[in-house]
Amino acid sequence: MKNLIISTSIILSIVLVACEKENFFEGDHFFVRSAGAEMPVYVKGNIQSGIFILFLHGGPGGNASLPSFMPVSKELEKDYAFAYWDQRGSGLSMGNPDASSFTVEQFVDDLDLVVETIKLRYHNPRLIFYGISWGGALGSAYLSTLNYQEKVAGFICMDSGHNLMVGLPKSVEFVKEYAQKQIDQGIDAAYWTEARDWCATVPDMTKKENYFKYDSYLTNTNAYRKDPNQEVQGPEVGALGTMHSYLSLAVFFNGQYLVPRFNILELNLSADMLRIKTPTLVIWGRNDGVNTIEMGYDAFNSIGGPDFQEKELVILENSAHEGYIEEQELFIRTFRRFVNNL
Amino acid sequence: MNMLRLTTLILLLCSLLVSAQERNDTKITLEERLAIKVEYFGELVLHPGLSFGSDYTVARNRWVRVHWNTDLGGYWHRWNNTSVFLKTSIGSRLAMGAFFADLNLGVGYLHLWAAGVVYQRAENGRVEKATNLGHAHFMPNASFLLGWDGTRQGKQLWMVHLGPEVYLQYPYNHVFLPHVAVKVGFTYKFKQQ
Numbered sequence: 001m002k003n004l005i006i007s008t009s010i011i012l013s014i015v016l017v018a019c020e021k022e023n024f025f026e027g028d029h030f031f032v033r034s035a036g037a038e039m040p041v042y043v044k045g046n047i048q049s050g051i052f053i054l055f056l057h058g059g060p061g062g063n064a065s066l067p068s069f070m071p072v073s074k075e076l077e078k079d080y081a082f083a084y085w086d087q088r089g090s091g092l093s094m095g096n097p098d099a100s101s102f103t104v105e106q107f108v109d110d111l112d113l114v115v116e117t118i119k120l121r122y123h124n125p126r127l128i129f130y131g132i133s134w135g136g137a138l139g140s141a142y143l144s145t146l147n148y149q150e151k152v153a154g155f156i157c158m159d160s161g162h163n164l165m166v167g168l169p170k171s172v173e174f175v176k177e178y179a180q181k182q183i184d185q186g187i188d189a190a191y192w193t194e195a196r197d198w199c200a201t202v203p204d205m206t207k208k209e210n211y212f213k214y215d216s217y218l219t220n221t222n223a224y225r226k227d228p229n230q231e232v233q234g235p236e237v238g239a240l241g242t243m244h245s246y247l248s249l250a251v252f253f254n255g256q257y258l259v260p261r262f263n264i265l266e267l268n269l270s271a272d273m274l275r276i277k278t279p280t281l282v283i284w285g286r287n288d289g290v291n292t293i294e295m296g297y298d299a300f301n302s303i304g305g306p307d308f309q310e311k312e313l314v315i316l317e318n319s320a321h322e323g324y325i326e327e328q329e330l331f332i333r334t335f336r337r338f339v340n341n342l
Numbered sequence: 343m344n345m346l347r348l349t350t351l352i353l354l355l356c357s358l359l360v361s362a363q364e365r366n367d368t369k370i371t372l373e374e375r376l377a378i379k380v381e382y383f384g385e386l387v388l389h390p391g392l393s394f395g396s397d398y399t400v401a402r403n404r405w406v407r408v409h410w411n412t413d414l415g416g417y418w419h420r421w422n423n424t425s426v427f428l429k430t431s432i433g434s435r436l437a438m439g440a441f442f443a444d445l446n447l448g449v450g451y452l453h454l455w456a457a458g459v460v461y462q463r464a465e466n467g468r469v470e471k472a473t474n475l476g477h478a479h480f481m482p483n484a485s486f487l488l489g490w491d492g493t494r495q496g497k498q499l500w501m502v503h504l505g506p507e508v509y510l511q512y513p514y515n516h517v518f519l520p521h522v523a524v525k526v527g528f529t530y531k532f533k534q535q
């Protein structure tokens with residue numbers, strides 16, 4: 001019995017000491033409370049730079065917590081502070097917000113609270129939005145609301161879903177073409193014939209049931225990654241890392257309530273984006289099947305209108321929707337050049 | 343859900359079995375029934391916590407002991423939350439010599455505070471620090487423990503146990519958020535049975 005107690009005590013001591021041994025988060029953090037949600041903001045990187053990159057995650061219902069462990073993030077954090085905000089009903093965000101708060105307007109209001117809090121807490125730093133997919137749409141919605149854009153020095157808009165009314169039918173077309181290629185190559189012909197034929201009916205993509213059916217096909221294409229076999233550097237956090245870090249199982253289970261209740265299928269911000277006069281980098285994967293390259297041109301043309309000069313379009317020729325890991329070096333170079341020239 | 347039903351059924355059967363047999367057992371005193379315990383409660387193993395509680399024997403026979411637990415504890419998930427809980431559970435402990443396997447089902451109350459400064463919009467439109475009152479949650483839980491019972495081998499009054507506990511946090515963005523914790527604990531009996 002004595003030996004058993006000693007052994008158990010040793011194991012317990014190792015476990016407790018291990019908690020302190022490795023840091024899977026270096027930085028600052030705070031929470032913002034808004035309309036029933038309590039949302040974490042993790043700040044990592046070079047806070048002294050006075051340049052804050054506010055990361056707007058995708059989804060809706062994705063998270064900023066896991067991307068904060070990406071090697072690409074760690075590299076850019078050497079130069080700038082990164083603020084990783086988990087939106088309502090997403091990531092590690094807490095509370096119990098009502099479904100009626102799942103509107104673009106509320107997300108914009110939440111974002112403004114994050115912006116104001118960063119300005120208060122870090123003595124008015126230069127703030128740059130970096131939004132991917134839905135995050136790009138949210139950034140666009142924010143910058144075209146009231147005079148909010150005066151608070152933001154720059155905008156990196158990547159593969160954004162700012163106009164799903166036009167964009168989703170193009171993505172359906174992408175699925176159809178992909179399906180045809182699979183049929184031609186004799187790969188899972190029955191499944192892809194079904195997918196192709198369904199896409200050929202030109203489904204109404206403003207209907208949720210159609211969206212979810214299309215999405216189930218889309219995830220089996222190479223819409224997200226041009227070469228699904230490409231070795232990329234994903235988040236460097238495994239099970240042990242999760243146990244050491246601020247991450248929790250919430251990252252995987254949160255969003256289940258939000259996703260079916262936040263309807264952005266009729267989102268069309270293109271006209272509103274004419275109001276944006278914030279210097280912008282539009283960066284897009286040539287082979288993106290989620291928000292196709294046509295939507296990249298649409299974003300570029302819409303932001304600030306045709307006469308607005310402080311915008312740039314960079315196309316990642318060998319990327320789909322995840323250019324930040326598919327062409328990591330080019331992405332990092334482009335990111336730094338844009339931010340340093342602001 | 344099927345697993346939950348199965349676990350409930352096993353606990354119920356054990357309770358009935360022990361209850362039926364205990365009617366013929368000699369009467370046991372409160373001191374013999376009651377034990378206190380302390381546990382390391384590691385949410386996701388490494389988010390450290392402690393729990394203190396009681397273990398009350400409801401019924402027993404030679405192989406199975408049905409016990410009622412009450413636990414008060416908490417854990418600290420650094421950079422994310424600080425939580426305290428009060429829970430109660432009913433368990434069936436099956437003995438194999440000095441070793442035992444313990445299956446418990448219970449409910450509890452979990453109070454969770456964001457582990458950091460919380461900001462909100464002030465009435466004047468600016469930003470202010472908010473009072474952090476935390477969030478109240480329902481906490482159904484189940485645990486499976488393996489352990490060693492010194493009382494079955496002689497004069498020892500100690501038991502040790504180790505095992506996982508699964509619990510749910512509700513409401514959490516309107517979902518039941520699952521958690522896994524590892525428990526390592528000592529139980530002290532006031533009197534040998």
